[in-house]
Amino acid sequence: MDTNLHTEISKSAALFERAKSFLPGGCSRNTILRKPHPIxxxxxxxxxxxxxxxxxxxxxxxxxxxxxHGHAHPAIIAAVSQQMRKGTAFTVGTEAEIDYAEHICSRNPAFERIRFVNSGTEAVMASLKAARAFTGRPKIAKVEGAYHGLYDYAEASQTAKPDNWGQPERPSSVAVSRGTPQRLLDDVVVIPFNDVKRALELLDEHRDQMACVLIDVLPHRIGVIPAAEDFVQALRRWTEQNGALLIFDEVITFRSNFGGAQQWYDAQPDITALGKMIGGGFPVGAIAGRAEVMEVLNPLNGPAPFPLSGTFSANPITMVAGLTAMKLYDxxxxxxxxxxxxxxxxxxxxxxxxxxxxxxxxxxxxxxxxxxxxxxxxxxxxxxxxxxxxxxxxxxxxxxxxxxxxxxxxxxxxxxxxxxxxxxxxxxxxxxxxxxxxxxxx
Structure with missing residues (x-):
């Protein structure tokens, strides 16, 4: 297949050498790296x-x-090109944000309100902070090994190894980034995946301090294994009985159904974090959920319990691209x-x-x-x-x-x-x- 293998390596190697002169490791995201150099x-x-x-x-x-929809979809190109002639970002609002919010909320009855951010990491971070603001509690629970982006609390345990992950019945809260404060890790309760008994035992130990339980129902780094129905149902019951919130990370899995992978289950989360495909190829994130919970973001009646702003949040390019992409994904x-x-x-x-x-x-x-x-x-x-x-x-x-x-x-x-x-x-x-x-x- 590669008849120009020598040329390919030479060009790619040259680009990588240039990159390493200005970027740590030659990249802005580690996922492009491959040996001996990126393509x-x-x-x-x-x-x-x-x-x-x-x-x-x-x-x-x-x-x-x-x-x-793959690369360079004609409908998305046309919609974005039209918007670019009008402008790419504004200090004031755009109708495109309202149009897209209306569409996303129409796809799932659990999405009573929505706020747009700029990445999946931001969406998860905002979801956790909203849960803390709503409950007034500090701790979160997450599944061992599950990936939820860069936020310190969400990334705990995602790279745990045999020498530091602790006992199966009590997984350790392990830092990813060097220098992560221990007090932060102490506020993350790590539960084993699809193990109802052990998960509930751990949650019970922190019932008065737990703000939320965060799960991905088809976690990539755990092996793209579906969460069991009884596991999801047990977490839903526990959060309801103990005044905590249930958060679904659907940054990847929203593609699974018209209203997300959560529609595989007879359980409805309080908050859903969204991202990736809903941007139509542009940077995006969103937090959607129950109106009562999302009210912590509302600044109209005085300072919001959780103030949330972002310079590029809901920018019209992403809103137009996302709406076009999602309408096509019927x-x-x-x-x-x-x-x-x-x-x-x-x-x-x-x-x-x-x-x-x-x-x-x-x-x-x-x-x-x-x-x-x-x-x-x-x-x-x-x-x-x-x-x-x-x-x-x-x-x-x-x-x-x-x-x-x-x-x-x-x-x-x-x-x-x-x-x-x-x-x-x-x-x-x-x-x-x-x-x-x-x-x-x-």
Missing amino acids: YVERGQGCHVYDVEGVRRTDFANNVASLI PQAVARLNALGDRARHSIGEAIKTAGVPACVTGQGSMFRIHLSADAPANYRQAYLSPEKHAFLSAFVGHLFDGGLLMVETGTGFLSTAMSEQDIDDMAAVVLVALRKMKPYL
């Missing part, structure tokens, strides 16, 4: 990206789940994409059987993850990869890349509506080749 994109179209040498790859990363589009997800997981499963390797595939909706182990993980500790296993996974994802596929470094794929059944079948064929290359090491 730099020239353009994207539909479900394909073209690098600086013109090599085309099918994009199953989609900027880590943020591009639900129930029919959701159903079609989830059907492609079923096809992808089935086809990968068949490739695993054909290759005869100890591997498996997990996921739901339009998401999948390939594991280089015979059994799917049940929690973060089972999903954790030793350095040796991590090296195997990196090699496997590298083979996929060489075969013309862009995947998230964890072996995860996020589909876009620009994909066809043929794209899925072609992907499965590349996966088969990559698995056969890995067979001697598994």
Whole structure:
């Protein structure tokens, strides 16, 4: 495939050397890094990206789940271009914000009010701060290993390791960033995933101080394993009985249904954090929830218990792009994409059987993850990869890349509506080749 391999490496290497002169590590986000250097994109179209040498790859990363319609969708380009001629950001309000708020709230009855921010990290941070403002309590609970962005409280335990993660019945609150204050970590109660008994026992110890429980019902870093119905229901009951709030992080999973992955469950959160795909390809975040809870953000009757502003929050470019993208992502589009997800997981499963390797595939909706182990993980500790296993996974994802596929470094794929059944079948064929290359090491 790579007939210009030498040229590609030379161009990419040169760009990386330039980058390292000005950017720590040569990047602004670590996810672009790969050995021996990143590959730099020239353009994207539909479900394909073209690098600086013109090599085309099918994009199953989609900027880590943020591009639900792939690249350069004509309707989004047209809507954004029209808005750009009017202006890109204002100190005063725009009707575009109201239009988009109305649309997002119409997709889920749990979204009685909404506020826009600029990223998924901001959305989670705002959700936690709103819960503290509403309850007057300091502590939050989160699932061990679950990723919720950069906010100190939300990131606790997401990189825990065997030497510091504590006992299974009492996971430790472990810092990600050096210098994180211990007093902050003490306000984070870490609960095991899908373990109702242990989770409730830990929550009970802090019932009078707990502001909220934060969960992702299809957590990426735990293995793209769905939260069990009884686990979600138990957390919903506990929060209701103890005056705490239930928060769903749907920054990634909102793609799963017309109103989000929460519609898989017979439970409704108090607050939902949104981001990624709702921006139509632009930076975005949002916090949506019960009107009573969201009232802590209301400044009309005096100082708000939780003041929230942002220079670029609800900027009209993002609002217009997001509204266009989400109108296109109607129930029919959701159903079609989830059907492609079923096809992808089935086809990968068949490739695993054909290759005869100890591997498996997990996921739901339009998401999948390939594991280089015979059994799917049940929690973060089972999903954790030793350095040796991590090296195997990196090699496997590298083979996929060489075969013309862009995947998230964890072996995860996020589909876009620009994909066809043929794209899925072609992907499965590349996966088969990559698995056969890995067979001697598994």
